[in-house]
Amino acid sequence: MRPDSATPEPGEPTAPEPGGMPHDRLHIAMFTDFPPGSLGGISTAVDDQRRALERLGHRVTVFAPAPTDPEAAVPTWLVAVPAPRALSVNGFPFVVPTRGVLAAVESELIRRAPIDVVHVHTTYGVAILGAKVARRHRIPLVQTMHSRDDVFVERTSPAPWASAVGMRILHRCLVSPRLLTHGGGVARVAESRTARQVWHMMLAQARTADVVIAPTQHFADRLRRHGLSGDIRVVSGGVDDDxxxxxxxxxxxxxxxxxxxxxxxxxxxxxxxxxxxxxxxxxxxxxxxxxxxxxxxxxxxxxxxxxxxxxxxxxxxxxxxxxxxxxxxxxxxxxxxxxxxxxxxxxxxxxxxxxxxxxxxxxxxxxxxxxxxxxxxxxxxxxxxxxxxxxxxxxxxxxxxxxxxxxxxAVPQSRMTRQTIGIYRELVGTERLRRGSMPVRPEDVPSAPGRVPGLGHSVVALRQGLHFIVGLGRIGPVVRVDLGTRPAYLVTTPELIRQIGFRTAGEFHRADLQEAMHEAIREASNVLSGRRHEMRRRQMAPALRARRLARYAVTTAAIADDWSRGLPHERPVDLRTEAHGLILQTVTSTLFRADFGADALDRVRETVPWLLGEVIIRGALPAPVRRMRMRANRRFARDSAMLREAIGAVVRRYRSQGVDHGDVLSVLVGHTDEDTGIGLSDDEIIDELLLMVAAGVGSTASILAWVWYEVARNPHVSSLVAQEVERVVGEGPVHPDHLEQLTYLRRVVAETLRMWGPWISSQTADGPVTLGDDETGRLTLPDGSTVIYSPYLVLHDPRFYTDPETFDPDRWQPDRAEDLDRKADLAFGVGERHCPGNTFAISTILLCSAALYSRWTVRPAGRRRVRPSTTDFVAAPSQVRVRLEPRR
Ligand code: HEM
Missing domain, CATH: 3.40.50.2000 (Glycogen Phosphorylase B;)
Incomplete structure (x- = not known):
């Protein structure tokens, strides 16, 4: 009897629907190191599976080396992965998964998106590329282990041991540790040392996958005996239905x-x-x-x-x-x-x-x-x-x-492919679940735990601090958090956060924050929205361009060096206080530098810390309560007016002089918008100067203090930092030219930003906003809804950063960092409100740190617990007490 194998089973899409394809069809990207049409079981199996999937109504794109026959046409389902002409192993082209090849594969993957599942069939170059793109794009990954590479190498290689070691090393270098999700080596099994080396490579590849498929039970058992844990399924091969x-x-x-x-x-x-x-x-x-x-x-x-x-x-x-x-x-x-x-x-x-x-x-x-x-x-x-x-x-x-x-x-391929489709669907379902299903109505949005009637989540948030935030991603993509009696919608996935950042969800405003600080800062970029916001960002951009930053860095390095030289070594020092004083000094020194601005600058330094604290308190309080704080309000109004007046006088002198002092104010005064020909008014300039202090000082100082804290408590990191600074800066003084070479310190700063990145960003829906897409479902929130997100939450989510509570600067090493999901890198925000001061902040932190470590060995002092205080949008360490020992 001939099997009628292509008859669909319940739930399986049949033929293409009229005018299109069935809506539940999957798109599978298969990765194999053997060109289509080449001899051998794997190439045949991949081809059979592709045809069976297509026959069942699904779409398949195969990533493989180009067919060996150069005359052969490249079919639409094939992406030919470039392989060096001169390189072939056993007669097959060998793809080297370099960055360039990865980029080419990735761009083709994006062009053909959406891809539901990546299915890898081999263990060499193309297979590594498959695992990488799956992880980078968070696509479920299936790995079929078809063959005994160990036996193959032993029996066919002229130098089996050397080949096996070479393969293992190459694989290890090319697959980053982040992809090795299950960890573990190779269990002791009676076999040759060559075989053992090859098994290392085979298991490393298998461990990248969410599910491993073995064609037979005996091979699945062998994989387990060698130490492969995790999800292993047995799905036999079959024979093409045609x-x-x-x-x-x-x-x-x-x-x-x-x-x-x-x-x-x-x-x-x-x-x-x-x-x-x-x-x-x-x-x-x-x-x-x-x-x-x-x-x-x-x-x-x-x-x-x-x-x-x-x-x-x-x-x-x-x-x-x-x-x-x-x-x-x-x-x-x-x-x-x-x-x-x-x-x-x-x-x-x-x-x-x-x-x-x-x-x-x-x-x-x-x-x-x-x-x-x-x-x-x-x-x-x-x-x-x-x-x-x-x-x-x-x-x-x-x-x-x-x-x-x-x-x-007969074992028809389509019967076996249905089993594989079942696995694909499980994984797609799990991935969707992981991303969380979208509530349909605002009232369906799950609430964060610990809500107290009348007080909302304020009590639990105050008590648990950042711990409260971190767990919320597990509840769903949108979680309700009540700020007192006011509901806010916390968005927990990078994809949804991008919809806010790029305004594809709808428009937002910050009228509340504007009102809370309007005596001090009226209409700066952080409270503008829409076209006015866009234009202001354009007008501000020249002040933070690379050429200007290089000039500010000279000022910063000089200040940092002076400060470091003056530090005491006879008594413990609180580096948190030091960081705040130093950053206030460095950031404000870049604003205006002309002599006649000195008094105004002093006023900024004196007044701004208190005013900023007030802005935060006022922003957190409901308007009626805010109005009741009469004395504080009076002082706020008076100090703000004096400050604005003092800066206003400096702005007017800059305008009348028209000289470039190498500072921010010189740029802002001289700027006219290319498109509109409009310049910034005095009031607008005052707003932006004060915003730079407000947005830049607290956050940069807190991150700087955390850098010093993390280095002090991680001896290994501390010694690597000391070695690098010794090599690059020596006795000092530190100079902007050193920035380029401080590569390890830069990774320390990146990891500190991940560990202690901003914990909150909030805005208000200006009209209805819609979150989600076809895949997750959509949620529309009404006009006036408070929508918040937490970079800190995403930066501590194990889905994006392995072992997130461990301070690990090496996760930013180029080969590991390339596997990180860029969308989850949120320390400086995303989209139209992405921090314009990011490069400035990082250079400042590097220069200040290099100045410290070039003169001092920093040792932790005292056992007082360091707590993060969440009064600013970047948490600050409660204290960083250290003792300083001169380095020479
Ligand atoms: C390590 C230090 C810093 C961190 C972590 C940081 C982080 C951020 C984040 C996350 C945002 C977006 C907030 C939102 O969602 O609205 C932001 C906005 C902003 N930052 Fe930074 N920032 C830092 C330093 C600075 C510095 C030094 C400056 C000024 C020179 C600066 C100027 C601004 C401004 C003006 C905005 C508002 C942008 C807008 O709304 O269009 N920041 N920053």
Whole structure:
């Protein structure tokens, strides 16, 4: 009976729907190191799976080296991954997964998006690329382990040990540790040292995946024995449904004819074709046709000639699968001499489908050869195989019984592919669940735990601080947090945060914050929205361009060096207080530097700390309560007015002079917008100068204090920092030219920003805003809703940063950092409100830190616990008490 294998099962998409494809069809990206159409089980399996998936209504894109025939057209389902011409391994092109190749693969992946699942079939260059793009784009990853690479290397490589070590090292260098999600080495198993090396590589690749598929149970067991934990499923290969539908009729066999044996496959050592030749040579009464090609072909041909076996043994070369099935229809038995290598053997499945009995010798293959459909030799030697052939010649009824046992034993590919689709769907479902399903209405949004009637979540937030925030991502993509009685919607995924940052969710305003600070700062960029915000950002940009920053850095380095020189070593120092004083000094010194501005600058430094504290308190209080704080309000109004007046006078002098003092104010005064020809008014300039102090000082100082705290409490980091600063800065003074070379310190700063990044950003919906997309579902929040997000939450989410509570600067090493999800890098915000002062802040922190470490060895002092205080949008350490020892 021919199986009607392509009949869909319930829940499976059928044919394309009129005018389009079924809405639940999947798009699978398959990655393989073998070009399509090349000889061998993996390439055949990938091709069969692709066609079965397409037949079931799904879409497949295959990433593989270009077909070996340069004339062959590249089909639309294929992305040809570039491989160096000169490099080939065992006759196959070898793809080196360099950054350039990765970028090319990635851009094609994005062009063909959305991709639901990445399915990798090999363990070399293309496979590594598959694992990388899956992880970077958070696409579920399936890895099929098809082959015994260990045996392959042992039997085919001229220098097995060296090849195995080379492969392991290469794989290790190319797959970053972040991809090795399950960890672990290789368990002790009795095997050669070469095999062990190769297993390291095989398991490293398998461990990148969410689910590993093995074609047989015995291979799945072997993977486990070697130490692979995690989710391993067994899904057998199959035979293409179209081929099954057109199987050739079996030819009749007369008793007088010799026994016709067939051997198919790669004529290469790991398949042991010599055993077949030897067994046939020693057993009269049978012939052998060999289909295939490979590096042992010539050797076998010579042997056949030498022993005068041409009449009995024919080498017929390679053919396509239809040719193989036709040959099977003409043969009496398949001779399958591979032992300890094949994990399944696709040719065994084809033989079963063709009703061809098998003579084999590997007990592991009992799982693949249908019961009764084969005769197994006592051991893999040629003598034992010959003994089975002799037995068949003596008792032909055995073959007839085997043929009967094979009737209806075909394994259609589509049946197996349905099992694989089940796995894909599970993973897609899990990934969606991980991202959380979107509530449909605002009232369905789950609430954060710990809400107290009338006080909302304020109590639990105050009590638990940042711990409260970190857990909320697990609740869902949007979580309700009540600020007192006012509900706010906390968005927890980078994708949704981007919809806010890029305003694709809708418009937002910050009228509340504007009102809370309007006496001091009226209309600065952080409270403007829409087109006015865009234009202000354009007008401000020249003040923070690289050329200007280089000039500010000279000022900063000089101030930092002076400060470091003046630090005391006789008594403990609180580096948190020091950081705030130093950053206030450095940031304000870049604002205006003309002599006549000195008094105004002093006023800024005196007044701003208190005013900023007030802005935060006023922003957190409801307007009626805010108005009741009469004394504080009066002082706020008075100090703000004096400050604005003092800065206003400086602005007017700058305008009248028209001189560039190398500071921010010179740029702002001289600026006119290219598009509109409009410059900034005095009031607008005052607003922006004060915003730079408000937005820049507290956050930069807090991150700087955390850098010093983290370095002081991590001796390993501390010694690496000290070595680098010694090498780059020496005795000092620190200079902006050093910035480029402070690579390790830069990673320390990046990790501190991840560890202690801003914990809150808040805005108000200006009209209805809609979060989500087709995949997650959509949630519309009404006009006036408070929408918040927390960079800190995402920066501590293990989905984006492995082991997030560990301070690990090396996660920013280029090879590891490239696997991080860029969308989750939120320390400086995202989209239109992305921090314009980021480069300035990082250079300032680097220069100040280099100035400190070039003069001092910093040792923690006292055991007082350091707590993060969340009164500003970047948490500040409560104190960083240290003792300083002069370095020289
Ligand atoms: C390590 C230090 C810093 C961190 C972590 C930081 C972080 C941020 C973040 C997350 C935002 C976006 C807030 C939002 O969602 O609205 C932001 C905005 C802003 N930052 Fe920074 N910042 C830092 C230093 C600075 C410095 C030194 C300056 C000034 C020179 C500055 C100027 C601004 C301004 C003007 C905005 C408002 C942008 C707008 O709304 O268009 N920041 N910053």
């Amino acid at each position: 081929l099954l539908a057109t199987l050739p009729q079996r030819s009749a066999h007369s008793h007088d004819d010799p026994l016709r044996l067939l051997w198919c496959g790669r004529i290469s050592a790991e398949k042991r074709p010599m055993v077949a030749v030897e067994a046939v040579a020693s057993t009269p009464g049978c012939t052998l046709d060999i289909l295939g090609s490979g590096d042992q072909e010539h050797h076998i041909r010579t042997l056949v000639d030498e022993f005068g076996l041409r009449q009995r043994i024919r080498l017929l070369g390679s053919t396509d699968r239809a040719g193989v099935l036709a040959a099977m229809a003409d043969a009496d038995a398949l001779l399958f001499t591979s032992a300890g290598f094949d994990t399944q053997g696709l040719v065994l499945l084809e033989a079963a489908a063709a009703g061809l009995p098998v003579i084999y010798c590997d007990p592991d293959l009992d799982e693949t050869v249908p019961t009764g459909g084969g005769l197994r030799a006592a051991d893999p030697s040629a003598d034992s195989v010959a003994a089975v052939i002799a037995a068949v010649l003596a008792y032909p009824a055995r073959l007839a019984a085997a043929r009967d046992a094979l009737s209806d034993k």
